[in-house]
Every structure is written in C-alpha cells, then in structure tokens.
Amino acid sequence: MLKDHTDVCTTQEAAEILGLSVTSVQKLVEGGEMPAWKTPGGHRRIPRESVLAFKASGTVPRHDKGAPTRSTLLVVEDEEMQRAVFATQFAKWNLPLDVTFCKNGYEALIEIGLRAPDILFLDISMRGLDGYEVMETVLNRPSLRDVNIAIVSGVLSEELAARGGVPPGVAFFPKPVRYDELRGFATACCMRKQRLYA
Incomplete structure (x- = not known):
C-alpha cells in the first residue's frame, strides 16, 4: 500500500518527469502501459516508481510516433x-x-x-x-x-x-x-x- 502522496504522481507531474504531454500520459494509462487508478473525484494517480521505471526504459510512446498530433x-x-x-x-x-x-x-x-x-x-x-x-x-x-x-x-x-x-x-x-x-x-x-x- 502506498504510504504517502510522494509515492504517487498526477498525470501533469508524470508528464513533466517523462517530457510528454498530459494527453500522451493519459493514453499510456488508458492503453495499460502504465498502471494507475482514479481518486473518488475522478483524478488519475500513477505510482511514481512506475513513472521513473518507464522513463529509465527509454521507450518512446507509440502514441507520439508518426501519428498527427492534435x-x-x-x-x-x-x-x-x-x-x-x-x-x-x-x-x-x-x-x-x-x-x-x-x-x-x-x-x-x-x-x-x-x-x-x-x-x-x-x-x-x-x-x-x-x-x-x-x-x-x-x-x-x-x-x-x-x-x-x-x-x-x-x-x-x-x-x-x-x-x-x-x-x-x-x-x-x-x-x-x-x-x-x-x-x-x-x-x-x-x-x-x-x-x-x-
């Protein structure tokens, strides 16, 4: 169980860590590439450990490759x-x-x-x-x-x-x-x- 708020990121914080847009992070979460959950208010929370591991992997999200960016x-x-x-x-x-x-x-x-x-x-x-x-x-x-x-x-x-x-x-x-x-x-x-x- 996560002990405090420093163990988790908002999508905005995850986007800043990864150098991506908030929309790209949301797509990663929705695509199951990054675990997350929603608060009772509907806000996504992502384990910081998962964000850092994803960054260390050097993986460029497929959502940002080649497709027109809106x-x-x-x-x-x-x-x-x-x-x-x-x-x-x-x-x-x-x-x-x-x-x-x-x-x-x-x-x-x-x-x-x-x-x-x-x-x-x-x-x-x-x-x-x-x-x-x-x-x-x-x-x-x-x-x-x-x-x-x-x-x-x-x-x-x-x-x-x-x-x-x-x-x-x-x-x-x-x-x-x-x-x-x-x-x-x-x-x-x-x-x-x-x-x-x-």
Missing part, C-alpha cells in the same frame, strides 16, 4: 454570440485542434486543472474572475509554462496597461477580431507541438 485549445469567452462565431471560424481553419469553450474564469481554471490546454484564448472583461486573473494564474504555475496564451479582447490597451500590460510571451488580438491573424497564431502553435512530437 492540439487542445481552450477559449474563455462570456458572450454566447462570440463563442458561436469562434466555433464557426475554427471549423473553417482545418487545423488539428480540439476546442473547449468556457464562459467564465472559474470554469476555465477548473478545466485547466483537469487538462492543461496547448493554447488558451482569453477574453479579459468578464464578471467575477476575469481573463487577466486566469492568465496570471497560468503564468505563475511552472507546470503550465508551455501553454500558448492569447488575449482576445475589446479592452483598451490603456486598461491593460493599468493592470500591468501584456506580459512577455502573451499575444494580444483586439476585438473586432481579425480571424486571419488569430488563425496564424493558432497554426504556429499547432506546428510547434507537431515538431516537438514528430
């Missing part, structure tokens, strides 16, 4: 109409993207906690926990350092400046959105992930 996109937008427009545009892009929508910052943090996205599109002006706070949370978590963040908002640059501005490495796309520019950003993020897992 990227995950999380869109945080409180306006229903804008979410619908985004969905229509994304469908035209023909990119390897799996898209999830959240209508507020609280939903977004829960989703990010369950599965860190590769790409994050954030509206800033939302009730309650807004996009800027979500962004700061992601930027302050070392385990989320690989998330590509873009602010997609009608907020004025002066308002952003009053809150600290746009952090280095974060893209800013003002509304009304120029979808060709947004598509370019998403394409670059997808290509980056494909190069990493080629």
Whole structure:
C-alpha cells in the first residue's frame, strides 16, 4: 500500500518527469502501459516508481510516433454570440485542434486543472474572475509554462496597461477580431507541438 502522496504522481507531474504531454500520459494509462487508478473525484494517480521505471526504459510512446498530433485549445469567452462565431471560424481553419469553450474564469481554471490546454484564448472583461486573473494564474504555475496564451479582447490597451500590460510571451488580438491573424497564431502553435512530437 502506498504510504504517502510522494509515492504517487498526477498525470501533469508524470508528464513533466517523462517530457510528454498530459494527453500522451493519459493514453499510456488508458492503453495499460502504465498502471494507475482514479481518486473518488475522478483524478488519475500513477505510482511514481512506475513513472521513473518507464522513463529509465527509454521507450518512446507509440502514441507520439508518426501519428498527427492534435492540439487542445481552450477559449474563455462570456458572450454566447462570440463563442458561436469562434466555433464557426475554427471549423473553417482545418487545423488539428480540439476546442473547449468556457464562459467564465472559474470554469476555465477548473478545466485547466483537469487538462492543461496547448493554447488558451482569453477574453479579459468578464464578471467575477476575469481573463487577466486566469492568465496570471497560468503564468505563475511552472507546470503550465508551455501553454500558448492569447488575449482576445475589446479592452483598451490603456486598461491593460493599468493592470500591468501584456506580459512577455502573451499575444494580444483586439476585438473586432481579425480571424486571419488569430488563425496564424493558432497554426504556429499547432506546428510547434507537431515538431516537438514528430
């Protein structure tokens, strides 16, 4: 029986140890290549010993070989109409993207906690926990350092400046959105992930 929490890893921790995406670790678990169990809350737990043994084996997961690598996109937008427009545009892009929508910052943090996205599109002006706070949370978590963040908002640059501005490495796309520019950003993020897992 495992004695304490240091004997086990979350999928995020296992991904960091192995240098893989969380999705790849999940596939390893689901494929029976790495033993794991689920907590009552539905979260996977993996014996640390198994993760280290898998890393020492030098085995490259077959899920990362040759197959097209899909990227995950999380869109945080409180306006229903804008979410619908985004969905229509994304469908035209023909990119390897799996898209999830959240209508507020609280939903977004829960989703990010369950599965860190590769790409994050954030509206800033939302009730309650807004996009800027979500962004700061992601930027302050070392385990989320690989998330590509873009602010997609009608907020004025002066308002952003009053809150600290746009952090280095974060893209800013003002509304009304120029979808060709947004598509370019998403394409670059997808290509980056494909190069990493080629």
